[in-house]
Amino acid sequence: MDNISPAHEASCSTGPAESTATGHTSAELSATDLETQQFNTVCEILRRNNNDPARLIPILQQIQKEYRYLPEEVLTFIATPLRLRPAQVFGVATFYSHFALKPHGKYTIRLCDGTACHVRRSTGILNALYERLNVDEERKTTSDQLFTVETVSCLGACGLAPVMLVNEKVYGQVTPEKALEIVEEIIVKEKQA
Amino acid sequence: MDNHPTLTLNGRTVSIRGERNLLEVARQAGIDIPTFCYHSELSIYGACRLCLVDIEGRGIVASCSVAPEPGMVVRTHTEEIRELRRISLELLLANHEQSCTTCAASRSCRLQTLCRRLGVEKVRFHRTQKERPVDHSSVSLVRDPNKCILCGDCVRACTEIQNVGAIDFIHRGAETTVGPAFGKNLAEGECVNCGLCATVCPTGALTPKPEIDAVWRDLNDPQKTVVVQVAPAVRVGIGEAFGLEPGSIETGRLVAALKALGFDQVYDTSFAADLTVIEEATEFLQRKAAGERLPQFTSCCPSWVKFAEQFCPEVLPNLSTCRSPQQMFGALARVTLPETLGIDPENLVIVSVMPCTAKKYEAKLPKFQTGGRPDVDHVLTTQELAVMIEEAGLQFRQLEPQSMDMPLGFKTGAGVIFGASGGVTEAVLRFAVEKVTGVRLSRIDFDEVRGEGSVREATISAGNTTLKLAMVHGLRNAHDLADKVARGECDYDLIEVMACPGGCIGGAGQPVPKELQTRAQRTSGLYQADKGLQLHKPQENHLVAHCYQTCLGDVGGHRAHELLHTTHQNRRRINSRGLTVLGQDNNSDKLKVTVCLGTGCFLRGSHSLLNALTERIQQHGLKDRVQVSATFCFEACDRGPNVRMGETSLFRCTLDSAWDAILKELEATPVA
Numbered sequence A: 001m002d003n004i005s006p007a008h009e010a011s012c013s014t015g016p017a018e019s020t021a022t023g024h025t026s027a028e029l030s031a032t033d034l035e036t037q038q039f040n041t042v043c044e045i046l047r048r049n050n051n052d053p054a055r056l057i058p059i060l061q062q063i064q065k066e067y068r069y070l071p072e073e074v075l076t077f078i079a080t081p082l083r084l085r086p087a088q089v090f091g092v093a094t095f096y097s098h099f100a101l102k103p104h105g106k107y108t109i110r111l112c113d114g115t116a117c118h119v120r121r122s123t124g125i126l127n128a129l130y131e132r133l134n135v136d137e138e139r140k141t142t143s144d145q146l147f148t149v150e151t152v153s154c155l156g157a158c159g160l161a162p163v164m165l166v167n168e169k170v171y172g173q174v175t176p177e178k179a180l181e182i183v184e185e186i187i188v189k190e191k192q193a
Numbered sequence B: 001m002d003n004h005p006t007l008t009l010n011g012r013t014v015s016i017r018g019e020r021n022l023l024e025v026a027r028q029a030g031i032d033i034p035t036f037c038y039h040s041e042l043s044i045y046g047a048c049r050l051c052l053v054d055i056e057g058r059g060i061v062a063s064c065s066v067a068p069e070p071g072m073v074v075r076t077h078t079e080e081i082r083e084l085r086r087i088s089l090e091l092l093l094a095n096h097e098q099s100c101t102t103c104a105a106s107r108s109c110r111l112q113t114l115c116r117r118l119g120v121e122k123v124r125f126h127r128t129q130k131e132r133p134v135d136h137s138s139v140s141l142v143r144d145p146n147k148c149i150l151c152g153d154c155v156r157a158c159t160e161i162q163n164v165g166a167i168d169f170i171h172r173g174a175e176t177t178v179g180p181a182f183g184k185n186l187a188e189g190e191c192v193n194c195g196l197c198a199t200v201c202p203t204g205a206l207t208p209k210p211e212i213d214a215v216w217r218d219l220n221d222p223q224k225t226v227v228v229q230v231a232p233a234v235r236v237g238i239g240e241a242f243g244l245e246p247g248s249i250e251t252g253r254l255v256a257a258l259k260a261l262g263f264d265q266v267y268d269t270s271f272a273a274d275l276t277v278i279e280e281a282t283e284f285l286q287r288k289a290a291g292e293r294l295p296q297f298t299s300c301c302p303s304w305v306k307f308a309e310q311f312c313p314e315v316l317p318n319l320s321t322c323r324s325p326q327q328m329f330g331a332l333a334r335v336t337l338p339e340t341l342g343i344d345p346e347n348l349v350i351v352s353v354m355p356c357t358a359k360k361y362e363a364k365l366p367k368f369q370t371g372g373r374p375d376v377d378h379v380l381t382t383q384e385l386a387v388m389i390e391e392a393g394l395q396f397r398q399l400e401p402q403s404m405d406m407p408l409g410f411k412t413g414a415g416v417i418f419g420a421s422g423g424v425t426e427a428v429l430r431f432a433v434e435k436v437t438g439v440r441l442s443r444i445d446f447d448e449v450r451g452e453g454s455v456r457e458a459t460i461s462a463g464n465t466t467l468k469l470a471m472v473h474g475l476r477n478a479h480d481l482a483d484k485v486a487r488g489e490c491d492y493d494l495i496e497v498m499a500c501p502g503g504c505i506g507g508a509g510q511p512v513p514k515e516l517q518t519r520a521q522r523t524s525g526l527y528q529a530d531k532g533l534q535l536h537k538p539q540e541n542h543l544v545a546h547c548y549q550t551c552l553g554d555v556g557g558h559r560a561h562e563l564l565h566t567t568h569q570n571r572r573r574i575n576s577r578g579l580t581v582l583g584q585d586n587n588s589d590k591l592k593v594t595v596c597l598g599t600g601c602f603l604r605g606s607h608s609l610l611n612a613l614t615e616r617i618q619q620h621g622l623k624d625r626v627q628v629s630a631t632f633c634f635e636a637c638d639r640g641p642n643v644r645m646g647e648t649s650l651f652r653c654t655l656d657s658a659w660d661a662i663l664k665e666l667e668a669t670p671v672a
């Protein structure tokens, strides 16, 4: 394994932000600069877990909380202090369905594209969402990571077709207009928060 | 009867002699229980469920995972076990791409062998998996996930023995595959091309990349003069492909076969190995006298060199600067052969036959080119040569032995034992001890450095000098030693490293060994071959001496350095995007500062530097003018921590030197 002396392991926390216990509370930094804050948080997570490779799973969990997914660069970065190889980190990250390797929005919109919903024109709703949120089949998540738009085949609620799910909440007999309304509401709510 | 405890195996009483599991006990007793995921040199995984046995009172268990106990009553092929094994195989076959007739692993495929052995005749299950892309990116290996049965042997070999960890299980459930990080290709990551994964892979999911067609094309081109060099280990490996005993010395028939295939000249890499020893031992004695860059690590194994370049920046200066024998041969042949053979340099094609997949990678490195052309055009493995011999319809065992061509086919035993772990060290000793003492060395064999262990050491005295030597194979062992050296915890003078188990004789290009003792047999074959030669010390090779007179000049001199030495470079481990830490936006006028967070720089504290720098930039309100990101290795790890600012590199960077440089740069560029 890589020869990393304890002194160096500790170096992961000698940055400026750790005087304040976590990256989050370091107000001036986090308020102004998301990346800096996130990076400091990763360092803090590693420090809290003693750079212990046995704690890889909690570490990944905490990182996902910060980024809402596990970015490749971050996984590459943490491999070194954890004395693991990127392939090993990636192997664990892909083993658990809980971990997302692609950015995922705070709100996941799942639109049913099963037969019943399809017949009732779910495609129109999908296109309206794609257009409003500037995403598509390939790039499913908005750049501010607020929304992810996915299609699923049959949610088992065909009586309500077309069906749309926002996180856990089910909406039935959705129209493009109604879908956009729901989205706008969330955007407003998030802005106020 | 001995005093060992016993158990009953298929009604027979057999002794337990410290075997770690029932599987080994059965093998000792001559019963080869089928396995996919068991390798005596790797940890136990216990997933394939092929090694089932029935233990009275306990039922059916995986024999690889059960320790033998006295009095156990074990049966290895009950009706139920036969049925279960057959189902396992059928399930594996159902999802296996069935292109067996054209598969590169056809000769050594355990899946095929076991289906035959266990009488699987039809597959009752349907394929459930989608076709996955085949990875051709590596110059040494082909990875075909469609043939993978997920036994994990490759993963454990790459991690446990080589400590590379280039591949792992990824995804889960039906999506599971084995591959590099982030779904990248093999060539984009840390893989050192050793091919150990291909040796242990029971199917054709990982195989050496063939260059056979390119070689045939040149052989069939009347314009070309095609010469070939044969590595030492090939002569004791090729016979196995034709049913001969491992370790039988086949130099003569090998030459005959190569001539029959149409090679114009057949030479010996051992000639170049003699040359390597002279250069490397001279370099070693110089370092020893000056007391610098010790211990000297050998540099003839390209997997080790790439490994050190990626993972051991601290000891990289300790590597010998000598090229491997393959590349010494290539450089020398390019320069001298056109005249020797009276041909146009354009038409000279240089091929090598190697026991090794990493040599394919080495031959393609840009630094081993002369005038834009690789010194070695094509690299064949022992296995590939066997395929060509078969294709040409040659009856290998009936060939009349022939001898190598001169001058580059002449060698001493020193150049031959190179192919075994400990061989390079011994060859160096045959030269160095004589040099140090100034007295003719009467003993040739240094039994102290021979052996099978994967980490060995020896102390040899030469006059007033004592030489402390270490020989390791397996890169995990090498890495451990390199770490100790970096921490100043050991005082060796010379460390020989070979990636493959047992040295080159155990290379991934050799026929896949059928038994554990195969490697030892090949090794003893090489020492036999040494005995059978007239000369044993590289300094006695008069044709090498002649080469120095006519072409190379002084040993270790200017021309010798040009042709026979090289430099090693720090190498990044993985192609990965960087990480923006401060001020990312699309404003391209910003000063871009990148801090290296690769292993080398990380160890030197680049991480704190990054944090401190970000902090200072923010404090001085320069966030709008500077963007800070992190990257993984600038390939200058020996001078880390490294920071790049626009086009400028700041080596051994500190917070103050980085800050000064940033301020200066900002002063020079007025605010837009």
Ligand code: SF4
Binding pocket: B141, B157, B158, B162, B164, B165, B166, B167, B190, B191, B192, B193, B194, B195, B196, B197, B198
């Ligand atoms: S060739 Fe060697 S380093 Fe590369 S993946 Fe296979 S075992 Fe690992």
Ligand code: SF4
Binding pocket: B147, B148, B149, B150, B151, B152, B153, B154, B155, B178, B197, B200, B201, B202, B203, B205, B206
């Ligand atoms: S590639 Fe070969 S060795 Fe690796 S898991 Fe698949 S079948 Fe096993």
Ligand code: FES
Binding pocket: B034, B035, B036, B037, B038, B045, B046, B047, B048, B049, B050, B051, B062, B063, B064, B065
């Ligand atoms: S060899 Fe025992 S389970 Fe695979």
Ligand code: FES
Binding pocket: B570, B596, B597, B598, B599, B600, B601, B602, B632, B633, B634, B635, B636, B637, B638, B640, B642
């Ligand atoms: S780790 Fe290679 S240059 Fe920094």
